[in-house]
Amino acid sequence: MQKLVDGVHRFQQDVFASHERFFKRLVEGQSPLALFITCSDSRIDPNMITQTEPGELFILRNAGNIVPTYAISNSGEAATIEYAVSVLGVQDVIICGHSHCGAMGALLEPQQVADLPSVRSWLGHAEATSRIIRENYGHITEPQARLTATVEENVLVQLENLRTHPSVLAAMGRKELRLHGWVYKFETGQVFAFNPQHGQFESVGEGFEPHPVMPHLRVI
Amino acid sequence: MQKLVDGVHRFQQDVFASHERFFKRLVEGQSPLALFITCSDSRIDPNMITQTEPGELFILRNAGNIVPTYAISNSGEAATIEYAVSVLGVQDVIICGHSHCGAMGALLEPQQVADLPSVRSWLGHAEATSRIIRENYGHITEPQARLTATVEENVLVQLENLRTHPSVLAAMGRKELRLHGWVYKFETGQVFAFNPQHGQFESVGEGFEPHPVMPHLRVI
Amino acid sequence: MQKLVDGVHRFQQDVFASHERFFKRLVEGQSPLALFITCSDSRIDPNMITQTEPGELFILRNAGNIVPTYAISNSGEAATIEYAVSVLGVQDVIICGHSHCGAMGALLEPQQVADLPSVRSWLGHAEATSRIIRENYGHITEPQARLTATVEENVLVQLENLRTHPSVLAAMGRKELRLHGWVYKFETGQVFAFNPQHGQFESVGEGFEPHPVMPHLRVI
Amino acid sequence: MQKLVDGVHRFQQDVFASHERFFKRLVEGQSPLALFITCSDSRIDPNMITQTEPGELFILRNAGNIVPTYAISNSGEAATIEYAVSVLGVQDVIICGHSHCGAMGALLEPQQVADLPSVRSWLGHAEATSRIIRENYGHITEPQARLTATVEENVLVQLENLRTHPSVLAAMGRKELRLHGWVYKFETGQVFAFNPQHGQFESVGEGFEPHPVMPHLRVI
Amino acid sequence: MQKLVDGVHRFQQDVFASHERFFKRLVEGQSPLALFITCSDSRIDPNMITQTEPGELFILRNAGNIVPTYAISNSGEAATIEYAVSVLGVQDVIICGHSHCGAMGALLEPQQVADLPSVRSWLGHAEATSRIIRENYGHITEPQARLTATVEENVLVQLENLRTHPSVLAAMGRKELRLHGWVYKFETGQVFAFNPQHGQFESVGEGFEPHPVMPHLRVI
Amino acid sequence: MQKLVDGVHRFQQDVFASHERFFKRLVEGQSPLALFITCSDSRIDPNMITQTEPGELFILRNAGNIVPTYAISNSGEAATIEYAVSVLGVQDVIICGHSHCGAMGALLEPQQVADLPSVRSWLGHAEATSRIIRENYGHITEPQARLTATVEENVLVQLENLRTHPSVLAAMGRKELRLHGWVYKFETGQVFAFNPQHGQFESVGEGFEPHPVMPHLRVI
């Protein structure tokens, strides 16, 4: 804890002092570029990965970057998404999984969380991921490859879940919102984005062009 | 979106390249110093405020830094907390509210979110905050002061909610976990921590000593 | 009621007697061609519309042909879908809305069901439909056209919801399941099917070729 | 799927064309004779069994003809029942189970659905059926007889559940609604109706007189 | 509070001391005569009304003597009933309403509890009572008579709800459990029991013979 | 049952007749001294233990004296607490556990209730108790001592849960409500109250002074 307290002091001395005017301007309100949904894993720093500054990313984080479907009794995820889309008017939503995700590991080996009722219950929102791996990935047995497939499929499953949220579906119908599926591999610094035309995750780098996933829309 | 894609590229060139060994070591696992629970607001960067690096903070973020109570049908918050405490063994949990919080503003003026069913439902987990302000703060009418009181009381309410989570209560009983209530005022760079002995939020700075909040414990 | 009792007698005399062998063979089990999800409206007879016989259609009916999303506390709809896909192995699912639907009418004019708490709550699963109409269809004001748009958009919304069910998503990943969106206009006998390539509902008739809707799939 | 598309075409040519005036009249609205609640099993055609036409039966179908009790967070079943009773004013509700029901089979042998979380959860609404069979039917061990008892007891359990719905109980108090428990044995074409005076299911046929089940009513 | 502390002391001196052997024998376990479900109202003392001693009544009390239906996510009421019937084997269950019940008053005038979200939500389990009064009791307008009818109808509604609990229905099927509906009028000391044959609440006194309410049972 | 009916008659003759004026005065309304939350166990008589009369204790009873946390879909416990605090304005709430509690026994040995789905689900609200015993009480193995620790820790856990209820937290903030944790040992007639300063349950008797448990409050 002391380290954090010291860090706050250092922040005030080293960072805030020299950018005071920037921070003060943030009082006027926020208009972030995107909603960034990622895992709580300590090894991910969304602002560092995207080189963004305070005010640029609205960030939702939980174990496993999971998005429960829209349902009548709603969740913090539903509220955060609705706020980002309907109040802040973000134009992009990124769901970003990551390599070595403990939550995805637990999905593959549920006995790991046998004593953790809240985690077990929460992973129920990734039951589709679990079933896809169990039923369709019998041919991939190498543990690391299996975990990678789980992380990737889960990003796609959560994108499906995301599309059940009314504010999301309505904004997509107006072509005002785009959804993106990413995986961050922290040990190589790579980010992979899902390309729906190729059915693959492709490396984000120089010259990369985003290919958002789209629902089936009635022409209005 | 292009700005984020460019940022990723810059991250790879500028940051990752020069710290490759550090990032690679993260593969061995995470053992974060603390669980940091804060709002999704884009103006907050937990790693910047505490000057921490990847691997040091397990981060839970949602609109309003709200922690639903432990209940049978559990939430992402419950799972993330349980994972942090029981699997990662964090020793400190910080709930960090912030100045100019839109979710807290909506709690004071519910008509703002009349058309946002998920947000309205989610703010039900801050009903105690709402009631405390309505019933006990009649004497504070100045809007800014009223919002500050709401942000502060909400941090305390969410600390009460946090203490209903079994993993939290059990770890506190063993004196292995400490809870902290913070408020971050981004326009001044200040962080205030609740001091249960004084019943006040006090500025975190040089020489600050943490005063965690404690449950009433049976001596074991 | 007497009419129904008389009908049963007539069925036994006129229908069963002459097809006894056919009915007896049904004891061996069912392997329906499709899961047909439609409204409870009395004016729809799925077997008549598709000219199918006992044993050919597994049928799920409720007010508004609504499919709640997959969520941890599950519904009759979830169970019926899971049974159809995972136990019976149906290869097609059709969600079939219809003209003059009372449930969709109530979605447009919620005050109609102000005194019906269960209906109001149930229509929450069509909140995305409601929001799409409210936000994106301001230019269509003629009541009948507005109801038609609602019925059609709702079929698409429920297809999104359907895709969150694990058994559905996993089977689609194996290319073993196809989803179809239909609207039945009983006063003209027409059936319209959604064509995702054209973004329109097109008349089913001679020479019609089905265009199922597809999720974004990772190539396995 | 092609068979269904061809069927639609045949329906338009053979059925609709010769009854066009009848179908057109349905636009005026529906006033069905009864609400018919039955299983999704493909071998049941409610309109065929009762020899009714479009407009005569409001139909609710799910796996196991199950009616969850009225509860605060309501179901599609609750909404459909409320709509039928309060909006359409049906005077009779029939819950119709059937021979060889897969859902009832799964209730007797839960391991069959161990991998089907939605079905398992849904069968929780037939937990009373399950318990009655387990505790009171030890003397019936022959599998077919045990399944028949399960199907019959389940119809009675679901009638109890049905009576917790406010619209149902209020209409029964006014003597404007009657409830009936049926079992359809498709391999013999027989329909059995529960006679509460005899405590038995009795064959519906020529000269049959319905005996609705009644709640205990306060004389108004 | 001091009064309660003094009372405890007086209990130890005056009551316990002279009945020590009786109290010690209670350690052997409990086998209560009945499960008594009544309101939390301070003016009701079940042991006084029935002149029973410690060990004789298993008592469930909440605001309004309400019994939520059996549902998948269960309540304290469900657990208490299940424990009483399945573990303790009680043979009678009494639901006892009372005159001047504040919860029933709030059911008639919901605006009284507009600011009490938990009470409002809880009264949803008496929605059938509410609807019966609204739809069927238009002819009774005198407030006191209307409240009495509400209290009585609510006892009958809660008996319907009670019968959806699996342990209850199964025990009734074995003729091992009887259900009773009572109303206690504390200002006259009278107790009224529902007689299902007369459709009325009748005074319990000398020579009174209980008439339990019965479900429709299949002869086993 | 006959015993209870006879008891009612005896109550009318022996008790009511001689205190008629007292009972009639209760019509004016109730203003109880406290909300008393205890187990449904038949061996507890709250009015006897505290030597209170009708009108003095508002009583909430369920299996295990459990208080679910405040959550969006609320319970009978939430409603009863809210009514007691907000409508009746009680100034003290006592949660009273007891020796030889069957519910707490089942918490220690869950296999006892393997066949009781409602009890098992209900004990989920005492999951923190269960976890505290499992993780922190390894050194206490003697069954009776382990049960006593469970009963005591559960009273503290339920006090934490109680503090999440908005009406409770708001009233405590105004210093208008005090919470107490008690354990009643019926075989000795003793009552123990938790003293938060000593971290122990201490005997209530002559000269005892209550030490309510307090939340961490912001000075208003």
Ligand SMILES: [Zn+2]
């Ligand atoms: Zn992760």
Ligand SMILES: [Zn+2]
């Ligand atoms: Zn905020």
Ligand SMILES: [Zn+2]
């Ligand atoms: Zn319809």
Ligand SMILES: [Zn+2]
């Ligand atoms: Zn069936």
Ligand SMILES: [Zn+2]
């Ligand atoms: Zn009452």
Ligand SMILES: [Zn+2]
């Ligand atoms: Zn107990």
